[in-house]
Amino acid sequence: MVLAETAVLGAGVAAAAPTMAVAPSVVPEASGIPERFVAIAPEADVSHHGYVLLRGAGLRVRVRTENHGPSNLAGVTVRVRTSVALAWRQKLPQNCLQADRWTVLCRTDELRADGAEERRLALELRLAGRPDEVVVRVDTLWNGGATDRNPRNDDHEVLAPATRDEYVF
Template sequence: MRGLRGLRGSRGRQGLRSLAVSGLAGLSALAGAGAAWAGDPSAGLAYHGSAMLAGGQVDVWLTPRNDGPAAVPDASVRLRWSAALADVQQLPAGCARTEERAVVCRTGALAAHGLGEQIALSVRLEGRPPEVTMEVETAWTGGAAEPGKTHEAERVLVLATGDPYAF
């Protein structure tokens, strides 16, 4: 993501929005591929991990889990913070900034009653807030229904102590 520095200097936020839109297009392509999945699947997605805030940077480690009963061909998780993200971010492959305060990451396929691969990312916040609230929620389930789920985001308060806060 070193190219973001050039976008920021030459086109400002408009360049960043273009980059975010292209990232969303890639995630939409993933969504389109999953929509063709046949059957009447149901899944129960959850995310467990920790977040740590120090010096205006939030480090997040999370593992997606599918409580089943059906496998999920692909899914994505949305992470949203109460503070704005800095303009320049270095996100891992499979993650894209989608809003001023949010990032979406691909989880990959999730077996029924199985764990996915750990997702690890660091985001820079504007300034150095003493605390931030992070919301974690399923953004897309690859066509699998989640019966009984209200799709409310899980929230965790992360203080700028450098300590990990579990969710």
């Protein structure tokens, strides 16, 4: 059994009692863990879909992020990694930052559980060179600690040859 212990800190308040974040099926009724220490992690189903287009030193990445539930999420951090180094000083959307030479991180707003809302991300990235192809990986870096039992729809790897065609994921 794996238990993750966390301490909660508030402004001017000492550390509160630790809580244990566990999946419901992990804590049997007779586990002996006091109920006040057990916090069930929310469950969500984040999905990313979109396309990648390579044109010279330019890389267009479009991502549509949704949450099919069952819990709402305060936000998601989408990670876009490339096999070719990015140029420094990218012009990125307001909720994005370049983490290193190969990685861009973007934060979404709240995602309701019913999948009715979607968040769109439009990146126009500049590569350090003019490759014949690039591999782009799009995945979820952070989802607020929710459990996602279907990670296949939010973890994609796409090969984009320099054909000026859209490669869908």
